[in-house]
Structure formats: C-alpha cells, structure tokens
Amino acid sequence: MPEEPMTDAEKTQQPRGLSVEVTATDGIRVLTLAGEIDHHTGAPLRQALDVSDTARPRIVIDMRQVTFIDSSGINILIATHQAVTAAGGWLRLVGPAGSVMRTLQIVGVDALIDCRPTLREALTN
Template identity: 35%
Template structure:
C-alpha cells in the first residue's frame, strides 16, 4: 500500500493591518496539521487580523476546514478577524454545506488596503 502524496503550500505575508496566508494545493486531513500550526502562531497573543486566501486550493474537505474554525474562534476571542478569500465554486459549496459561509467573512479578493506593496 503506497502513501498518497499531497501538494500543499502556505505562504504568509504582512499586508496593511493584516497577515495574508496564501494556500496552494489540497486542504484535507493530511495538510490540516501544517495549516493548524501556521494559524496557531498567527493567532497567539495580540497581533494582526488574518486573511486566508483559498484561491489556490485545489481540494478541500471538512477536516481541512477545522484549523480555520479554530483560528476564527481564537481571533474572535481577541477582538480580531479571520477573513477568507474564496472564488472557486467547489470551495464555496463546501463552506456552505458545512454552514461556514455564515460564520466566516468571505471575500472575492484580498482588500486593496491589504495587498502587499512590493
């Protein structure tokens, strides 16, 4: 039995008053832990709001969404926000099926004031 290979990358950058986390690849049970570790660091203590950009995600399931839910709860308790950038219909559908389209603030693009100025 061979182990399934998954492609996943998370890149973060400070932009304006937020940190943008750009995700690429599959967001599932195999990649949930690396995402959770990244978001745990960003949500510990005081800091910036977090924007998670899912436009580069090619697959998502419920286990991959758990780190986003945990980050949302942690940030809300600190008076901070988690916003999700999503344009792919299948990702929007998974969020809706899980009831998270009502929980998360969904955006179609990174807000102009939050884009990097490089």
C-alpha cells in the same frame, strides 16, 4: 541516466500537498494557500494560523488556489475563527471557488467567516 516521465497512474497516486505562504500587509497576516487542505496537509496551515501570541489578530486566507477541503480543514478554519474572535481580531477568506466554496456553504462556514472575492477587498474594512 535521465529519469523516466511519470505515468498518469503514478501521478494520481502521488499525495497532493498544500503550499502555505505567509506574508504581512499593514499588520494583517496574509496566508496564500495552494493545493488541498485535508488531514494529511493541515499541520502547516494550523501552525501558520497560530494566534496564541498575537493581540487582536487580523488574518486573511487567500484560498483562490485551494482545490479541495475536507472536514479537518473546515475544523481548522472554525477553530481559528473562534480564537481570532476571542482575541478581538478577525478572519477573512479570499476567493474560495468551485467545490471548495460549495463545501464551505454546505457546512455554513461562509455564514460564519467573512468571505471576500478579492484580496484587495479582504484587506480593507
């Protein structure tokens, strides 16, 4: 028996997720995110950003497909920035836009963490 399509109310009640894809380019860890970063979706991001076993980590987080970030997501970014900087590396954000960029600006993360408009710019010095 075919499944009935979801109603709009059912779609809005479904939890939104976060997709985290990790690749590497020239020794730089690149995380491509899609979805929402919040208390419920932060664990996979936190795990992908673990730098405890990396000397001089260099990380780029592609945020062009991130649609929402809350305080727990902000805390993950700040903690990662602190850990990476303490290890002699760097963290860069790519393409946060709209409400995500406004949130980063309001709390000052854009002044703390280097934000670049394109992935190409983030991967070069």
